[in-house]
Amino acid sequence: MTTTDLSPAPRPLALADGRPAAAAWSLQLAVTHLNHAAWGAVPLVAQTQQNRLRRQMEASPGQWFPALPGRVTAARRSVADFLQISAEDLALVSDAGAGASVVYANVPPRPGGDVVVTDHAYGAVTLGAERLARRWGGKLRRAHVPLDADADTAYACVVAELGEATGLLVVDHITSATARSMPVGRIAREARGLGIPILVDGAHAPGLIEDPLAGLDCDFWVGDLHTFGCAPRGTAALVARTDLREELFPLIDSRGTPAPFPDRFDSQGTGDATGYLAAPAALGFVEETWGWKAARTYMRELADYGEEIIGMALSELTGDDCRVDVGMPVNAMRLVRIPSPLAGSLAEAEVLRERVAQELGVAAAFTSFDGVGYLRLSTHVYNTPADVETFAERCVPALWAWAREQSQE
Incomplete structure (x- = not known):
């Protein structure tokens, strides 16, 4: 060339x-910045909004925290509009890994069941899957997908690892380490037909894919808003659209625990939720500017x-x-x-x-x-x-x- x-x-x-x-x-x-996908970068407008919200929180905690769940609900609705889904299917979590951990902690147990991942999966998500398989008394099975695999080949490689012992399938929407997509819609349909719950790790999808959940029939989907969406760090989406979502609870119990999904995730004690509240400012900035x-x-x-x-x-x-x-x-x-x-x-x-x-x-x-x-x-x-x-x-x-x-x- x-x-x-x-x-x-x-x-x-x-x-x-x-x-x-x-x-x-x-x-x-x-510094020359060429690694946006790792940690993202927050525009000044969202930083300003988050700092303003933090000042409000510290100025009157007694007023801030009782009103916080309602504000989180409003932010969640804005994020749902961005993802083109119903707000009733969306919970806000700190990052995609945290969303995966929620799934691992709450998915119905499958004694002796295996968990299937691919060899492109994000390390922390794979570690959680491995612990889940160990708790079940099963195995972690890694589907090898060649880097140059087209959609048909990738599909065949993943579904070849599915079987009667499979208790959960975890597959990337966009792989972090290898910068490729997976045919998640087709894989999810196969898993659904086999009665296997599926978690789609869509960490990099928000912002890169216009309508990331269109045609995707999966049990759980997680996506970071802080990477290509440029929201404050510690802001991600956990989407659940099947009956299994009623099994999902935050990793830390709080006064919101008795509420239905996803409302129970809107109240998380005294955690700093200003990243959630400032996320719409970041998403809106890109839309309004370009x-x-x-x-x-x-x-x-x-x-x-x-x-x-x-x-x-x-x-x-x-x-x-x-x-x-x-x-x-x-x-x-x-x-x-x-x-x-x-x-x-x-x-x-x-x-x-x-x-x-x-x-x-x-x-x-x-x-x-x-x-x-x-x-x-x-x-x-x-x-x-x-x-x-x-x-x-x-x-x-x-x-x-x-x-x-x-x-x-």
């Missing part, structure tokens, strides 16, 4: 007053450009094709293969992430799958082509040098 083969760089988004989109965030300018459809289009175009320019830079140095064939790619997340032996394991990928941040001033995610290391690029509206060009110019030569040094050790 030559520079003439590259897709054109998308025009950076701007605010209504002409300032760059990044001016609406408080991100450190000295529109979510335009935002998703920009994120996809920038991810395409970044994948190409970084992949080309790595390929030119290594002599290998560093492009990655991901079977069901995601619009704002991409994988680029990095030189071996870098990130041969997830632990090594984490060490590499820290080194790139400390030595090169770039916040980026690295991952490992089947012993191969990858850059996991993720973009948002505040990113620009210059950000991915910086990675290509500054980080790619360093990665190549570090790989050669490591090979000689």
Whole structure:
């Protein structure tokens, strides 16, 4: 690939007053931010709203907490509108992992039952699934889905692990480590036919998928609002639309426990719920400034450009094709293969992430799958082509040098 083969760089988004989109965030300018999918980034308008709410809480706790459940209910309704679902199907939780933990703690027990996950599943969610299988006296079964598997192949790989002993299936909507989608609608229909409860981990779906639960007949779905939705951290959705939702209770009992689902989740003692209350400000900011459809289009175009320019830079140095064939790619997340032996394991990928941040001033995610290391690029509206060009110019030569040094050790 030559520079003439590259897709054109998308025009950076701007605010209504002409300032760059990044001016609406408080991100450190000295750092190149290319890892939005990990922790998100909260726009100033939502930070301001949350700080205002915190001042109200601290000014009069005696008034704040008795009125809090009603305010959480109102925020929940706004989030439900964003996800295009009924508010009666939605509970707010601190993150997708917390929602999965609620499911693991409350799903009807299946003595001797197995729990099925994929080898792309998020680590913390898999740990919870493993503990659940151990409590049941069953096994954790991992369905291997090749990185380049198309929808038909991914479906076949997952359902091949289902059987009479399966007590719960856990599958990603969008995989965190490998930046690919799964055919969750089709898999869920198969599980439903077999009478197997299914939990869909949609951590990255809110904001990336316009109507993430459309046509998805699953028992439980969890999604983070703090990643691509840009809500304050500690804000996520737990959706339950079958009779099993009546089994779901918060992990900590409070005065709201006797209430029906999802109202029982609106009252959580003296926890700081200001993130829930400020979430609509973040979701509304993107919609009012650019529109979510335009935002998703920009994120996809920038991810395409970044994948190409970084992949080309790595390929030119290594002599290998560093492009990655991901079977069901995601619009704002991409994988680029990095030189071996870098990130041969997830632990090594984490060490590499820290080194790139400390030595090169770039916040980026690295991952490992089947012993191969990858850059996991993720973009948002505040990113620009210059950000991915910086990675290509500054980080790619360093990665190549570090790989050669490591090979000689």
